Amino acid sequence: MVRQFQETFHSTYWEIIIYQLCLEAGFFLNQSHPFPDFIIKKPSEFYIEAVVANIKQTGIPECKRTIEDQLSMLTPPHLQKDFADVLNESIIRSSNAIFSKIKKYEDYKKEQWFDEKKPFMIALSSCDQINYGREFIYSMMALLYGRYYIPHENGCIIKKxxxxxETGAELPLGIFLNSDYSQISAIMYTCTNTIGKLTALALSKGLHTFNSVLDVIRDEEDEELPFKFRIVSNDSPESISDGIFIFHNPHAKQPINPRLFENTNVTHVFLENNRLVQMGIxxxxxxxxxxxxxxxQPLFNEIIASSAVKWNNITPDIINQMFNEKL
Incomplete structure (x- = not known):
């Protein structure tokens, strides 16, 4: 019963987030048909089909989450002893979710009102294990483009x-390198669709909550101190689209125009010249x-300072020199 509620909650919650994202982007929706989940009419016509990667039946349920699990969100991948297990589990669960919707696409094509010439995007929310979110976007980099992240090298290797x-069966990576899936224009993805998102949105509007929120942000343009920390408030808000990525399929028959999301905080990822590049936020x-x-209040400054050392893999004395300037 608890697991069923959690799975239903995640699906409903994700669809609400997508709907609000559509409003933020300025989209006009046509909901005259039962599926796909979101039919965008303006400024450009395309489809969004939502799905959640849930915890497997034999996995540890969310109700068993401890304070140690919560604190693990502040541990960077290179210090997570079980990161490979976390990453692989996320890849497997995400693959199952995505392929369930690829099968749905084949059913949708049979409907007279469904237009195969319009882009079709799968929107995936990763809630696949008790500590979901620790995988960041690395599961998508591997599953879609075959780039498998190695934390201690802070880089990727090509993996097939x-x-x-549980079975030893091989699960293929790099599905966007295969033109067999050209009907999928892109994958919208998030692993930060938690209850903390609601708290962050409330704080961003200046509302009172019982919790405070600290965001860890990666600044792709700062090689010296890439990880920054934001205490969410009305002055430093988190938007509905923060933490949402769109991974574009280089073989897509009907590509998604990234400019459709220019009024949002969505980050786009493309494979160009055999390299992954980001666009947008x-x-x-x-x-x-x-x-x-x-x-x-008494802990956040200490948490930020200690986390900056761990996440940026630098010494405390350097942090002390840079603290006022960049954190």
């Missing part, structure tokens, strides 16, 4: 498959930490 832990939300407001 991973093995499923270049300071995307990496992860989020929520804590009781009574504890937040």
């Amino acid at each position: 498959y991973i093995k499923k832990g 270049t300071t995307p939300l990496y992860t989020r930490f929520s804590i009781n407001s009574f504890m937040a």
